[in-house]
Amino acid sequence: MMMIDTAELTKTYNGRGGCRGITLQVPEGCIFGLLGPNGAGKSTFVKMLAGLHRPDSGRATVLGQPLGRPEARRKLGYLPELFRFQDWLTPAEVLRFHGQLGGLRPQETRAPAFRSRVRDTLELVGLSDAADRRVGGFSKGMQQRLGLAAALLLDPELVILDEPASALDPVGRYEIRSLLKRLRGRGVTIFLNTHLLEDVEELCDEAAFLYGGELLASGPLHKLLSGTGDSEGNGANWRFRLGGWLPETRAELNDALGGALSSLLRLVEADDDGNALLTARVSDREQAGYLCSLFIRSGLTLYESGPEPNSLEAWFLRMAGSRQGGVPQ
Amino acid sequence: MTMYISATFKELTRKRVFLVSLILTFVFLVLFAFGVRELTGMAGQNQVSPAERLMNSLVLMVLGLFFSQFLAAFFVLFSAMGIVTGEQENGLLLAVAARPIPRWKLYLAKWLGHAVWITVYSTALFVSVVWTIHIQAGFPILADEMLRGLGLFLWMPLLLLTITMLGSVYLPMLGNGICSALLYGFALFSGLVEGVSSYGGPHPALEKFFLLTGLLLPTDSVYRRSLFELMGGADWAGMAISDMGPFSITSVPSNTFLLYTVGYAAVLLLLGCRAFSRKDL
Numbered sequence: 001m002m003m004i005d006t007a008e009l010t011k012t013y014n015g016r017g018g019c020r021g022i023t024l025q026v027p028e029g030c031i032f033g034l035l036g037p038n039g040a041g042k043s044t045f046v047k048m049l050a051g052l053h054r055p056d057s058g059r060a061t062v063l064g065q066p067l068g069r070p071e072a073r074r075k076l077g078y079l080p081e082l083f084r085f086q087d088w089l090t091p092a093e094v095l096r097f098h099g100q101l102g103g104l105r106p107q108e109t110r111a112p113a114f115r116s117r118v119r120d121t122l123e124l125v126g127l128s129d130a131a132d133r134r135v136g137g138f139s140k141g142m143q144q145r146l147g148l149a150a151a152l153l154l155d156p157e158l159v160i161l162d163e164p165a166s167a168l169d170p171v172g173r174y175e176i177r178s179l180l181k182r183l184r185g186r187g188v189t190i191f192l193n194t195h196l197l198e199d200v201e202e203l204c205d206e207a208a209f210l211y212g213g214e215l216l217a218s219g220p221l222h223k224l225l226s227g228t229g230d231s232e233g234n235g236a237n238w239r240f241r242l243g244g245w246l247p248e249t250r251a252e253l254n255d256a257l258g259g260a261l262s263s264l265l266r267l268v269e270a271d272d273d274g275n276a277l278l279t280a281r282v283s284d285r286e287q288a289g290y291l292c293s294l295f296i297r298s299g300l301t302l303y304e305s306g307p308e309p310n311s312l313e314a315w316f317l318r319m320a321g322s323r324q325g326g327v328p329q
Numbered sequence: 330m331t332m333y334i335s336a337t338f339k340e341l342t343r344k345r346v347f348l349v350s351l352i353l354t355f356v357f358l359v360l361f362a363f364g365v366r367e368l369t370g371m372a373g374q375n376q377v378s379p380a381e382r383l384m385n386s387l388v389l390m391v392l393g394l395f396f397s398q399f400l401a402a403f404f405v406l407f408s409a410m411g412i413v414t415g416e417q418e419n420g421l422l423l424a425v426a427a428r429p430i431p432r433w434k435l436y437l438a439k440w441l442g443h444a445v446w447i448t449v450y451s452t453a454l455f456v457s458v459v460w461t462i463h464i465q466a467g468f469p470i471l472a473d474e475m476l477r478g479l480g481l482f483l484w485m486p487l488l489l490l491t492i493t494m495l496g497s498v499y500l501p502m503l504g505n506g507i508c509s510a511l512l513y514g515f516a517l518f519s520g521l522v523e524g525v526s527s528y529g530g531p532h533p534a535l536e537k538f539f540l541l542t543g544l545l546l547p548t549d550s551v552y553r554r555s556l557f558e559l560m561g562g563a564d565w566a567g568m569a570i571s572d573m574g575p576f577s578i579t580s581v582p583s584n585t586f587l588l589y590t591v592g593y594a595a596v597l598l599l600l601g602c603r604a605f606s607r608k609d610l
Contacts, residue, residue, distance in 0.1 A: 047610070050427045052610040053610070070429040073429040074429040076427070076429075078427040082420050084419050084420040086339070086343075086421065088339060088343045089339075100332045101425060101428035101430055102429060103430075106331065106332060
């Protein structure tokens with residue numbers, strides 16, 4: 001069963017921003033990462049899944065239930081991005097409150113079994129020592145851990161986490177990553193919206209990339225990253241750091257390349273001192289070598305040349321860059 | 330629901346404005362009791378007649394309850410003006426609204442939670458003022474009149490709560506507070522003008538204006554009916570409060586109008602539930 005299944009899901013704010021026509025599926029038991037730069041529409045999409053925003057059009061199911069229905073949220077744990085709990089409550093009281101909101105009767109939340117569950121959940125997120133302190137005195141990281149505890153309290157089948165590690169220190173982030181891996185081991189599906197690429201790289205089985213409100217790529221992470229070429233650099237993106245770059249160099253290179261290769265070359269950055277960084281997607285190493293010789297013949301200084309690192313960061317930058325144009329336009 | 334009533338109480342008691350309201354209310358009640366004692370003492374020295382003593386107690390009651398309804402209204406405005414957008418802005422609503430509970434239930438629970446504590450506060454205020462005047466100025470209290478008066482006195486802030494909550498779905502906290510206060514002030518001002526205008530005889534245009542104002546926000550009309558009931562209805566009220574300048578009650582809202590206010594509150598609550606259910610948080 002698909003835990004999340006959306007088709008052409010659209011939400012805009014007076015025709016601007018938001019996200020448009022998002023179609024993606026999240027299979028059961030995986031960790032799915034949602035990536036994209038700021039303003040890509042990730043939070044809008046996540047809020048629709050959590051039932052906080054109403055879509056303008058399209059359809060979606062969460063845990064097999066139509067979006068927005070309370071039934072869809074019964075087995076869903078959600079950690080919002082910018083949230084707060086009542087300052088005057090203790091973590092145990094917050095969890096009791098959320099237990100009742102989740103459908104437990106008041107007497108059930110007073111039972112020893114629930115108290116034990118609260119203790120276990122607080123221990124899981126590393127808040128056992130602060131169980132009796134008021135939330136008002138918590139650091140942002142502790143609030144984040146408590147939010148995670150509230151999301152995990154009722155044994156959800158699907159957990160949607162919106163920037164779960166944004167306020168955590170490196171130790172906290174490591175602990176959360178370990179926790180998410182354990183949850184996946186228990187069969188919990190995790191939908192992760194994050195800016196931390198290393199988290200996605202280490203945790204996610206699948207990912208999607210949003211840009212400007214549109215879904216640019218989606219699928220198993222290894223397939224998405226396979227586009228960065230093999231270990232020899234064949235079929236990869238190559239980068240060239242050059243000197244002596246002038247505004248007219250772009251046109252000269254276009255003329256020299258004259259066709260197929262020119263559309264592969266992209267100017268990433270250039271400064272007034274003539275330094276430039278170019279990338280090109282090449283089919284093999286010989287093609288990269290030809291470009292190097294062409295640069296030298298054109299009077300440019302070649303400082304550096306090689307395949308881009310085979311990382312999520314490179315993929316992310318390329319995906320974002322593909323919408324910003326290159327050489328030639 | 331009980332969970333939310335309890336949570337709302339905890340939330341209210343943590344707000345600094347709640348503590349300030351309670352302290353100021355206490356100060357008001359002490360000063361009021363002191364003032365009533367001084368005034369009745371002066372009246373005692375002048376050996377007034379029982380009828381005059383009764384009239385004086387009626388006037389004190391009008392003034393006491395006028396300021397009490399003012400306090401109750403401000404209690405409502407300060408506690409409820411940010412119920413939805415305020416909690417949305419500070420992030421409290423996000424984790425709550427994602428839980429498997431229909432939004433309309435959340436809205437009604439919040440209304441109920443505030444309504445319970447507004448009722449407790451307003452009852453304490455009403456009983457304190459009435460009891461003070463009864464003890465010190467000899468105002469006669471009949472149980473059924475007092476209960477009718479209390480019921481309507483409580484209905485006024487609940488109406489204001491309903492419209493303030495609806496506003497909080499659409500407007501930011503401060504904007505909603507200002508709008509609700511202006512609406513309440515407008516209704517109050519119309520009531521005062523109506524009292525003054527009664528001296529010049531009937532003005533059809535003005536009467537229509539007052540009726541429309543009452544229909545728009547019926548808080549002042551309900552307060553006037555509350556006063557009317559507390560003072561023994563037509564038997565006594567007409568004696569004292571038809572000749573009190575801005576505080577005069579020239580016309581008393583009918584039972585039909587009271588029914589209208591029930592429908593008014595029900596419609597506003599329904600609109601609030603609907604708007605909150607459709608709101609993007």
